[in-house]
Amino acid sequence: xxxxxxxxxxxxxxxxxxxxxxxxxxxxxxxxxxxxxxxxxxxxxxxxxxxxxxxxxxxxxxxxxxxxxxxxxxxxxxxxxxxxxxxxxxxxxxxxxxxxxxxxxxxxxxxxxxxxxxxxxxxxxxxxxxxxxxxxxxxxxxxxxxxxxxxxxxxxxxxxxxxx
Amino acid sequence: xxxxxxxxxxxxxxxxxxxxxxxxxxxxxxxxxxxxxxxxxxxxxxxxxxxxxxxxxxxxxxxxxxxxxxxxxxxxxxxxxxxxxxxxxxxxxxxxxxxxxxxxxxxxxxxxxxxxxxxxxxxxxxxxxxxxxxxxxxxxxxxxxxxxxxxxxxxxxxxxxxxxxxxxxxxxxxxxxxxxxxxxxxxxxxxxxxxxxxxx
Numbered sequence: 001x002x003x004x005x006x007x008x009x010x011x012x013x014x015x016x017x018x019x020x021x022x023x024x025x026x027x028x029x030x031x032x033x034x035x036x037x038x039x040x041x042x043x044x045x046x047x048x049x050x051x052x053x054x055x056x057x058x059x060x061x062x063x064x065x066x067x068x069x070x071x072x073x074x075x076x077x078x079x080x081x082x083x084x085x086x087x088x089x090x091x092x093x094x095x096x097x098x099x100x101x102x103x104x105x106x107x108x109x110x111x112x113x114x115x116x117x118x119x120x121x122x123x124x125x126x127x128x129x130x131x132x133x134x135x136x137x138x139x140x141x142x143x144x145x146x147x148x149x150x151x152x153x154x155x156x157x158x159x160x161x162x163x164x
Numbered sequence: 165x166x167x168x169x170x171x172x173x174x175x176x177x178x179x180x181x182x183x184x185x186x187x188x189x190x191x192x193x194x195x196x197x198x199x200x201x202x203x204x205x206x207x208x209x210x211x212x213x214x215x216x217x218x219x220x221x222x223x224x225x226x227x228x229x230x231x232x233x234x235x236x237x238x239x240x241x242x243x244x245x246x247x248x249x250x251x252x253x254x255x256x257x258x259x260x261x262x263x264x265x266x267x268x269x270x271x272x273x274x275x276x277x278x279x280x281x282x283x284x285x286x287x288x289x290x291x292x293x294x295x296x297x298x299x300x301x302x303x304x305x306x307x308x309x310x311x312x313x314x315x316x317x318x319x320x321x322x323x324x325x326x327x328x329x330x331x332x333x334x335x336x337x338x339x340x341x342x343x344x345x346x347x348x349x350x351x352x353x354x355x356x357x358x359x360x361x362x363x364x
Contacts, residue, residue, distance in 0.1 A: 003215045004345075006197030007222025013189035014223060015230040020182050022167035022245045025190050027274035028298070031291065035298040052305040065176070067183040072277055074187020079281025081188070082195035091283045094202055096360075108202075108286040111269015112276065112293025113300065115262050119273060120301040121312070122258025124248055126272040127190075129255070131220065133248045134337075135227035137330060139322045140250035144259045148272075149208075151263020156209040159267045163206045164357060 001086075014135055023067065024132020028119035030072035037064040099162055107162060122147075166240045193223075194278035202270025202279065202286060204364045209267055211355030213364065214348035221341040228334045252315030269293070 001009075017023050036056045040047040040063065047053040056063040063069075083089045095104035119125035122144050124133070130148060133141020169182055197219040198204050207213025234240035266272060269290045271279060276294065279287035305312070323333035 001196040001198075003197060003218035004222050006193060007219040008226050010190070010193040010197060010219060010223035011226025011230065013186065013193050014227040015234075016189065017186045018227070018231055018245050019166040019168065019234065019240055020186065021169045021179070023186075024246060024248075025186070025274070027272070027277055028294065031273060031294050032298040032301075035295050036302070038295075039299070039302070050302070052302045065180065067179060070180045070183035071187035071190065074184040074189075075191030075194070075274070075277045076281045077184075078188035078191025078193075079195040079200065079278035080191075082192045082278075083200070083282030086196070088195070088200065088282050091285060093285045094279075095286065096203065104286055105289045107268045108270065108290040109293035109296075111265045111267075111271065112290040112295075113297040114265030115269060115272060115290075116265075116294035116297030117301050118258045118261030118263075118265060118297075120258070120298060121254050121261065121308075123251070123254065125262060125274070126220075127274040129248055131224055131227075132246075134224040135231060136242070136245055136247050137228065137321045137323045137333060138247050138250065139317065139320045139325055140248045140255050142322050143250070143252075143255045144262075147256050147259025148262045148266065151260040152209050152266045153263075154260075155264050155267045160210065162268075163203065163270070164210050164212070164360065 011135075014132065017132075018135070021067075024128060024135060025071070026068050026124065026128035026132070027072060027075070028116050028125040029128055030066070030068035031116055032120060033063045033066045033069045034072075037062065096163055103162070107159075165238060166234070167244050170244065190274070191278050191281060194275055195282060198364075199275040200279040200282050200284060200287075201364055202284070203360060205272075205275060206267070206270045207360070207364075210357075211351045212357040212360055214352055217344060217348050221344065225334075225338050225341055228337065232330060232334055247319035247321070249319050250317040251312070252317065254312055254315070265297075 014025055047057055093101050093104055122129050130145035198215045204213050204215055208216040235242045271290045273294055276287045276290045323330050
């Protein structure tokens with residue numbers, strides 16, 4: 001799809017979320033709730049005593065029954081439907097032909113660790129803090145957007161061989 | 165007046181269903197925008213593909229203008245729409261860590277999910293790393309708690325901080341975005357990589 005048109009569609013989805021429930025879009029938050037739920041399953045004791053986790057289990061709540069978790073489940077369906085419509089469904093490791101599969105997967109893994117750690121620190125990632133914040137004109141939204149992309153450019157030189 | 169559903173009054177089931185529907189639209193729009201390709205996303209940082217800028221800023225502007233129109237028609241109460249809180253240090257340092265993750269992994273969490281949805285194995289690995297990142301954050305939280313609570317400024321708006329009305333501010337952002345789109349179109353020609361672009 002033309003990127004500007006896709007942008008309009010994405011903007012309308014975001015506006016729809018605001019009108020429907022007064023929220024923006026989010027992705028890293030849903031990942032966090034899944035992790036918190038797993039920790040609660042593996043070690044009830046740790047989840048109950050560590051301050052960070054315990055607030056998610058108050059009143060017998062299960063953190064998996066959360067707005068953000070259901071949103072990322074919807075995202076998987078929506079992405080899948082789009083892949084079917086546009087004929088892009090395929091199992092593959094996408095990478096530059098100049099690097100090996102294992103190098104690509106290692107960097108993808110590390111990228112995920114960094115991104116979600118930073119996203120928790122900034123209280124939202126590209127969608128939850130930057131895009132949704134900008135839509136409601138918050139300083140936090142614009143600052144997060146500028147630092148994510150600015151930092152990407154800052155580090156791009158060091159990782160160029162993986163992409164170009 | 166919207167928002168239609170407020171979490172305190174709406175049944176849990178309806179709330180979660182709406183989350184699922186919003187997510188479906190979100191995932192569809194991201195994948196249609198080409199965000200399921202890490203090499204396309206990374207192009208933003210090397211100039212050979214600027215789809216990220218075009219989709220991201222178009223979406224932000226549509227949502228800004230749309231919500232401004234709805235609120236001026238008294239159809240949407242912006243006081244009931246979530247405004248993210250500004251903590252200076254965490255927002256900046258968190259953003260820098262995210263940017264490093266972006267250039268390593270080639271995805272952000274949302275685009276990683278849309279890419280996993282069409283079968284990109286590197287995206288599944290990125291999301292697995294993301295889960296580990298969330299776990300590490302939770303485990304290291306006691307160490308950084310003071311930092312996390314520092315520099316609190318509240319749910320402030322940049323328009324107000326600059327002393328501009330929301331309408332003037334949105335107009336300014338739109339003009340800046342139009343300028344960036346113009347530069348991006350030029351950059352794509354200047355930094356074109358036929359070998360990479362042909363594979364995207």
